[in-house]
Amino acid sequence: MKAILIPEFAPDPSTLQPSEVPTPPPKPDEYQISITHCAPQHADILHAQGKHQNNNAKKGWCHPPFILGYDFAGIVRSVPSSPSSATSRPKFSKGDRVFGIAIGAFAESICVKEAAIRRVPDGLSNETACAMAGQAVSYASVRHVADVQAGETVMVSGASGGLGSVCCMVAKALGAKVVALAGDAEKAEAMRRDMDVDLVVVMNDGRDWMAEVMAFTEQRGVDVFLDNIGMVNDAIRCLAYFGRIVIIGFAARKGVMEEVKMNKLLLKSITIMGYRFGESGRRHPALLERIWAGYLGMLQKGELKPMLYGDYRGLEDVGRALGDLAERRVYGKVVVKVADEEELSRL
């Protein structure tokens, strides 16, 4: 099969191209999935470069040689011959449309355990399921971690990105006022046009964006700050007393973490929470099911819609997609079409 193999860490993931690799045979408790779509994201860039906490040689995660990629949708090709003890019969059948999150998604085929996949809900395409697979993180951050209430003001950094755009949508659907932070004026214009948010402020156009946020909140500050890029010190400055910050990601930090003076938290009675989605599944499976039910419910009701950027076809386009993400050209979510859904379903 074709796959984006990382034989050694790649400083410039935009140059990555697919190569022929042996199609992995499924283990007795694994499904084999033919991939129709994959969705490159910021974490894939870090995985390829060897700069992510998942690059763990000891645990054997994302350590060369490995196949890159996280989010995918596809069609079940074969079911486990001996399902794990947790399930007596396989939940999915050959031909079912599924989506999932597992390392190795930039390939024509992937083998995964049942816990890594979910059924594509009726009425949603594989493309939509793939585009939204990774953003359950955003739903969980807004709904379960920040516990956003109707009427609160929520600010989102990296709001044009995959996670940020869905944070904005979920907060709006819960009845919050949303302030979106954009990297440049062009993206801000597109966000004002396409996103249902209450205020878009621009970081790098020389204007005092923080003063705009304070004016919007009548000098009170925002109740919740969802940080996708790593700007906690600025978040503290525009937060209301007793406000909450959720640390979701560090897209702007280039691996160098911020230092925060603890007295600032005390003085404003601020709560800072970190959230790593993977831990919900590993440590709180019942909560994870509630997260997916709530998130997919919102998608099916049309409260959340994917914001797709560009046109990427074939694994040959994965490198270009990663380059566009790294250069911050992307607005919304990138999805690469790997194979035709209908053609594969006929096989």
Ligand SMILES: NC(=O)c1ccc[n+]([C@@H]2O[C@H](COP(=O)([O-])OP(=O)(O)OC[C@H]3O[C@@H](n4cnc5c(N)ncnc54)[C@H](OP(=O)(O)O)[C@@H]3O)[C@@H](O)[C@H]2O)c1
């Ligand atoms: N907590 C979790 O469980 C979890 C799970 C998955 C991913 N993450 C992390 O969450 C973060 C966001 O992920 P994502 O998939 O939403 O990424 P993304 O789609 O690439 O979006 C990131 C956004 O951040 C902004 N940004 C600001 N400075 C940037 C910089 N120097 N480089 C790149 N982007 C920059 C960009 O918007 P502007 O250009 O408009 O500023 C961009 O749209 C990443 O750090 C990722 O590793 C966390």
